[in-house]
Amino acid sequence: MHAPGHLQHSPTSRLRTLVAATGEDGPVATSAEDLRARRQTADKNCDRWFSHAWVPAPERLRRLAESATEEQSDSYGHGGDIEALEREVAELLGKPAAVFMPSGIMAQQSVLRVYADRAGTKRVAVHGQSHLLVHELNTLEEVHQLRIERLTSDSRQPRPDELAAIPGNLAAVTLELPLREPGFLLPTWDELVVFAQACADRGVPLHLDGARLWESTPYLKHSLAEISALATSVYLSFYKGLGGLAGAVLAGPEDVIAESRRWQRRLGGNLFTMLPYAVAAREGLRTALPLMGDLHQRAVEVAMALQNEGYRVVPDPPHTNSFQVHAPRDAEAMDTAAVDRMERTRESICWSWRPSAVPGWSWTELVITPHSLQWPVSEIAKAYGELLRT
């Protein structure tokens, strides 16, 4: 089971030793590493997954081959599925141009560098909990010498008055939709319109980190094109809600995208062929994108049912297909209960649990995927209930 975007869960962070009761011989020291190994094995042996199904690598590649339609492979991003994908996404987003990038980290630094070079200032306005600042090893500063102005670091979307409070010239303003760290939070549509207008009034390009923008349309009740129209450029990921292998798209004005392609080349992202990523992304557009309304609806239902079992969810109700689940039990106990249950039932219902700020509590992220739709809400709620009581 993969946890998309969870790079912060490095194996070493799980290396701390924990103590677990292991039967009549009394408590025995087990390492979290052992539990992790048990989880990996158990996950492979499952025959049912709530979020991300484990698929053997050869089978993943076979499915990829079956979903390929174009005859031609791209050559350094020219032609084939890559060009077709870029056209499809540009149209979906209502943007003049789009470019496939191997990763969102590359896509976003490329476009922000373009804005900085044009504006003659290195200052960009970013949320303090954004992926750009939390998970990218300070690449904006280290690689491009950008200077970060934090709109806010609070667990909510930034407000226009916070933008107004940053004086001077800005190269760009970014919004992460949804803001993943504090629970995949979205603004309301009206808040988004007002914020975008504030950027426009100031004459600063607004760039959307829309890694999970596909998943945001049901809550915002507007189309991808309507949301994208509020910004100069937008990045979306192909391997989260769309279930692709990796990669991202950056869309915006022709000249901005053309210049971003030069940064893609410089950063080492203009690969000899990106065929597998393009094929997987197009498959996601065909099969996963039409389900976004259902996934959000199911997320709301599951969240409510989990609260009835004793959990707390953030946000309540969820804004997207993903939300935080907070358990009134410590992480070690939750992890042990989860792995025990997985070994017993061959069902995978959650990934690992993290200690909460509140002693005795723990939390995890729950992602509703097309797999999840095959689980009746009452059944997944009952399964989660068992984790609290075993």
Place this chain on the structure above:
Amino acid sequence: MHAPGHLQHSPTSRLRTLVAATGEDGPVATSAEDLRARRQTADKNCDRWFSHAWVPAPERLRRLAESATEEQSDSYGHGGDIEALEREVAELLGKPAAVFMPSGIMAQQSVLRVYADRAGTKRVAVHGQSHLLVHELNTLEEVHQLRIERLTSDSRQPRPDELAAIPGNLAAVTLELPLREPGFLLPTWDELVVFAQACADRGVPLHLDGARLWESTPYLKHSLAEISALATSVYLSFYKGLGGLAGAVLAGPEDVIAESRRWQRRLGGNLFTMLPYAVAAREGLRTALPLMGDLHQRAVEVAMALQNEGYRVVPDPPHTNSFQVHAPRDAEAMDTAAVDRMERTRESICWSWRPSAVPGWSWTELVITPHSLQWPVSEIAKAYGELLRT
């Protein structure tokens, strides 16, 4: 048919109009773009290729699925085929550590940045015709503010006296083995040893751009590990001689590789999964690597046979499986003859021809691949002879 590494041949560079005789109606203006389209169609319709076979995308992915062995996919480069590949290559090269990177451009700037940060100087010594300077949009300067010291720009490998002529502190010295631009040129083993010793005496890390190092062992008459032992770090490509999809490996000391991984992350090259690239690279190690001696031997034989047909080759004899072929006929005539022949025979024997510095001459690169071994030398020579005489 793909021309690995030929990014400089952009479609637009072929847009110039050329005049070709087209029968009794006299000369008619045809665009090079038309010829290029004819070539692409003809290439697909071929049933025999001398260098790179055209394979429909779905078939490429099917073959990939068939060559997958590991069950686990990597997650952000951890586990699966990526880890197995890194272990295999580190062992082959006799280096303590290796990291898979999506591209050579990323691999090389990462390690050079590591050396620069450590040395406290941004100065790196590079050949003026190296890929680093010719094909990467000045990424070393633009992204990392490195300062380039040219060892030489002559069409040969650099000499120790040229390194000695650069005063002051250097962060690193690089050698491109083989040097592709002037004809895939190698130093002799003894020259390489002396140059490496000069770097060691000066206390400067030597980094090898060994994109085609796999292809260099027969001429150097030493193993990959023996060659790599002369340098601190080495990069090799997976999609040239090995025939992979894309990607590269960087090998060297544990600490240098660990620090390079951080730059990979920053540059946007730490992808959610790199499964397809890893599988293709491992297949290349199994099937193409053992053929390197045969490919070089065949290159020497084919080069000699082409000279007998009226061509000139550079270098003579070839140092690797690849070399330049110079024709005593202009590029337009050669391209037309080549496409005509491809349409008539359904055999693909060369890619496009470029104007030479000598009026009336043109040139192309010829790469000997496992496909080429199925062509008797006399047959490919006869085919090339026809291009000069039709």
